[in-house]
Amino acid sequence: MWKTIVRRVLLMIPQMFVLSLFIFILAxxxxxxxxxxxxxPETSPAxxxxxxxxxxFYDPWYVQYYHWITNAFQGDFGRSYTYKxxxxxxxxxxGLNTFWLSLLSAIFIYLIAIPLGVLAGRxxxxxxxxxxxxxxxxxxxxxxxxxxxxxxxxxxxxxMWFPTSGTVDVGLEPGTMAYYWNKIYHLLxxxxxxxxxxxxxxxxxxxxxxxxxxxxxYVKTARSKGIPMRKVYTRHxxxxxxxxxxxxxxxxxxxxxAGSIFIETIYGFPGMGQLFINSIMSRDYxxxxxxxxxxxFLTLLGSLLSDIIMSIVDPRIRID
Amino acid sequence: xxxxxxxxxxFENSPPTGMQVVLREFKKDKLAIISFxxxxxxxxxxxxxxxxxxxxxxxxxxxLERYTEPGVNGYKLGTDEAGRDMLGQLVIGAKxxxxxxxxxxxxxxxxxxxxxxxxxxxxxxxxxxxxxxxEFFMTLPNLMVIIVxxxxxxxxxxxxLILIISLFQWMSTARLVRSKALSEGRRDYVSASKTMGxxxxxxxxxxxxxxxxxxxIVELTLNFAGNVGIETGLSFLGFxxxxxxxxxxxxxxxxxxxxxxxxxxxxxxxxxxxxxxxMLGINYVGQALRRAADAKQRIG
Numbered sequence: 001m002w003k004t005i006v007r008r009v010l011l012m013i014p015q016m017f018v019l020s021l022f023i024f025i026l027a028x029x030x031x032x033x034x035x036x037x038x039x040x041p042e043t044s045p046a047x048x049x050x051x052x053x054x055x056x057f058y059d060p061w062y063v064q065y066y067h068w069i070t071n072a073f074q075g076d077f078g079r080s081y082t083y084k085x086x087x088x089x090x091x092x093x094x095g096l097n098t099f100w101l102s103l104l105s106a107i108f109i110y111l112i113a114i115p116l117g118v119l120a121g122r123x124x125x126x127x128x129x130x131x132x133x134x135x136x137x138x139x140x141x142x143x144x145x146x147x148x149x150x151x152x153x154x155x156x157x158x159x160m161w162f163p164t165s166g167t168v169d170v171g172l173e174p175g176t177m178a179y180y181w182n183k184i185y186h187l188l189x190x191x192x193x194x195x196x197x198x199x200x201x202x203x204x205x206x207x208x209x210x211x212x213x214x215x216x217x218y219v220k221t222a223r224s225k226g227i228p229m230r231k232v233y234t235r236h237x238x239x240x241x242x243x244x245x246x247x248x249x250x251x252x253x254x255x256x257x258a259g260s261i262f263i264e265t266i267y268g269f270p271g272m273g274q275l276f277i278n279s280i281m282s283r284d285y286x287x288x289x290x291x292x293x294x295x296x297f298l299t300l301l302g303s304l305l306s307d308i309i310m311s312i313v314d315p316r317i318r319i320d
Numbered sequence: 321x322x323x324x325x326x327x328x329x330x331f332e333n334s335p336p337t338g339m340q341v342v343l344r345e346f347k348k349d350k351l352a353i354i355s356f357x358x359x360x361x362x363x364x365x366x367x368x369x370x371x372x373x374x375x376x377x378x379x380x381x382x383x384l385e386r387y388t389e390p391g392v393n394g395y396k397l398g399t400d401e402a403g404r405d406m407l408g409q410l411v412i413g414a415k416x417x418x419x420x421x422x423x424x425x426x427x428x429x430x431x432x433x434x435x436x437x438x439x440x441x442x443x444x445x446x447x448x449x450x451x452x453x454x455e456f457f458m459t460l461p462n463l464m465v466i467i468v469x470x471x472x473x474x475x476x477x478x479x480x481l482i483l484i485i486s487l488f489q490w491m492s493t494a495r496l497v498r499s500k501a502l503s504e505g506r507r508d509y510v511s512a513s514k515t516m517g518x519x520x521x522x523x524x525x526x527x528x529x530x531x532x533x534x535x536x537i538v539e540l541t542l543n544f545a546g547n548v549g550i551e552t553g554l555s556f557l558g559f560x561x562x563x564x565x566x567x568x569x570x571x572x573x574x575x576x577x578x579x580x581x582x583x584x585x586x587x588x589x590x591x592x593x594x595x596x597x598x599m600l601g602i603n604y605v606g607q608a609l610r611r612a613a614d615a616k617q618r619i620g
Contacts, residue, residue, distance in 0.1 A: 015455075015456065015459060018456060019456075019459070019460070022460075023465075023468075026465070026468050026469070026472065027468065029472045030468070030471055030472055137600075137603070137604070137607070138600065140603065141545070141599045141600045141603040141604075142596060142599060142600070143549045143552065143553060143595060143596075143599060144553070145552075145553055145556050145557075145572065146572070146592045146595055146596055146599075149572065149575050149581065149588065149592060150592065152581065153575075153581060153582070153585070153589075156582075157581065157582035164578065257461075261463060261464070261557070262553065262556075262557070265557065265576075266576075276464060276467075277467075277557065280467055280468070280471055280559075288468065291464070292461060292464050292465065292468070295461035295464060296459060296460060296461055299459050299461060300459055
C-alpha cells in the first residue's frame with residue numbers, strides 16, 4: 001500500500017517537471033511584457049530597460065527557467081507585476097477564497113446528490129426515478145456559464161435574493177458574526193450553481209450501486225432475518241453504497257477547480273479562477289505559470305487521492 | 321427455412337455490435353428520435369438561414385438604434401450596444417459555433433481514432449510511448465492551457481481556434497479506441513487476417529475499425545456536444561472567436577456587462593437558451609445511442 005503510494009508520488013515528479021517546462025516556455029511566448037503597462041510620462045525608456053535587465057528578461061530561456069524552478073522549490077514564485085506582492089501570498093489569499101467556495105459546493109453536492117441517488121435507486125423505474133434521471137441529465141448537459149448567468153439573472157437581479165458579486169459587503173467589521181454570515185451569504189449562490197453541476201456523477205453512481213445491492217446476498221439475508229425493508233436500506237445498503245462515493249472526492253476537487261474559472265468570472269468572486277483570467281489580461285507571467293502549475297498539480301493529486309481512498313474503502317481494488 | 325437458419329447461425333457467431341443493431345435499438349426510443357430530428361432540423365435551419373443573410377449588413381454599426389427592444393423597428397430580437405440586429409447575429413453565431421464544433425469533432429476523431437488503433441494494435445513500445453504522451457495531455461489543465469495558447473498566437477481566426485482546441489481534445493477518443501482495439505486485436509479474425517498476409521493497415525482500418533463503429537458513433541456525438549460547450553465557453557470568456565465574428569459564446573459574452581445582464585436580456589438570453597437547447601438535444605441523442613450500443617441497457 002505505502003509502496004504504491006510512494007511510487008505514484010514519485011511518478012508525479014517527472015510529470016510535474018514536463019508540465020513546468022511546457023508552461024514556462026508557453027508563458028514566455030506571450031506577446032508584450034508586463035513592463036509596458038508601467039510606462040508613465042515620468043519613466044524614461046532607459047529606466048525601463050534597466051528594469052527589464054534586472055528582472056532577467058534578456059537571459060536565455062533555460063537560465064530563466066533554472067532561476068524560476070529553483071526558486072519555486074523554495075516556495076518563491078516571484079512577484080506579481082500587477083499586484084506588487086509575492087505570487088505565493090497572492091495565490092494564498094485567492095486560493096483561500098476558492099477553497100471556501102469549493103468546500104461549501106462539495107457539502108451542497110453531497111446534500112443534494114445522496115438523497116436523490118438513494119431515492120432513484122430505491123424506487124427504480126418509478127416516476128420519481130425518472131424525474132431524478134432527467135434532472136441529472138440536464139445538470140450534466142448544461143454548460144457552466146449558461147447556468148451561472150441564468151442564476152445571476154433570476155436570483156441576483158430579478159428576485160434580488162442574493163448579491164451578484166464580491167465576497168463580503170464593504171463596511172462590515174472583520175471578525176464579527178455579521179461579517180462571517182455576510183461572507184457565507186455571498187458564497188451561497190455560486191456554491192449552489194457549482195453543486196447542481198457537480199451532482200450528476202454521484203447521483204448516477206449511487207443509483208446503480210443501490211440497484212446492484214438489491215440483489216446481493218447480504219440484503220436477502222437481512223430480509224429473511226425479518227429486518228424491515230426500510231432498515232435494510234438505511235442500515236445495510238446505504239452504508240455499503242456510500243463508501244465508493246467517498247472515492248469520488250478526488251475527482252470532485254478537480255472538477256470544482258475546472259469550473260472555478262467560469263463561476264468566479266461570472267459571480268465576480270475573487271478566487272484563483274478570476275485571478276487567472278485577470279493575469280492573462282495583464283500578462284502577469286509569474287502568476288499565470290504558478291497558477292497553471294498549481295492546477296496541474298491538484299489534478300494529479302485529485303486522481304491519486306481517489307485511487308488511494310478507493311483502495312482503502314474497497315481492498316479488492318489494488319492500485320499500481 | 322435455410323435462410324432463417326443461416327441468419328440464426330450468424331446471430332450466434334457474431335456478437336450484436338454492428339451499426340444496424342444500434343440503429344434498430346435507437347429507433348425504439350421515441351424521445352431520442354424526436355430530439356434527433358429536432359436537432360438536425362435546427363442545425364440545418366441555422367446553416368441554411370445563415371447563407372441567405374447579409375453578414376456585412378447585420379454587423380454594420382448603427383449607433384442610433386443601440387439597444388432597441390425586441391419587436392421595435394422590425395428587429396424581432398432587438399439590437400445590441402452597436403445597433404446590430406440580434407436575430408441576424410444569433411443565426412450567424414449559431415452557424416459559426418456549430419461549424420467550429422463540427423470541425424473540431426472531425427479533427428480530434430481522426431487523430432484519436434488513428435492513434436488509438438495504432439496503440440492498441442501494435443502494443444508494446446509504441447503503445448507505451450504514446451500512452452505516456454496521452455497521459456501527459458490528460459493531466460494538463462486544458463481550459464487554462466488553451467487560453468494561454470490563444471493569447472500567444474498573434475493573429476488568430478476561426479481556423480487557428482479550431483486547431484488549438486483540437487490539440488487538447490483528442491485524448492479521450494484515443495484512449496477509448498486504444499482499449500477497444502487492444503481487446504479486438506486478440507480476436508480470431510485478426511489472427512486469421514494476419515496469417516493470410518493482410519497488411520497491418522488493412523487489418524486496422526478495414527477489419528478492426530468497423531467493429532468499433534457503434535462505440536465511436538456514441539463518442540463522436542457526445543464529443544460534438546462537448547465541443548459546442550468548449551467553443552462557446554471560450555468565446556464567452558473572450559478567448560474564443562474575436563468579437564467581430566459572432567458566435568453563440570460572443571453573444572453571451574455581452575452579459576458580462578452587468579447592465580446588459582440585468583436589463584437588456586434580449587442581447588444574451590436567446591443565445592444562452594439556444595446553447596442550452598443544442599447541448600440538451602445532442603447529449604440526449606448521444607446517451608440514447610449509448611444505451612442502444614450497450615447490450616446491458618437495451619430497452620428490449
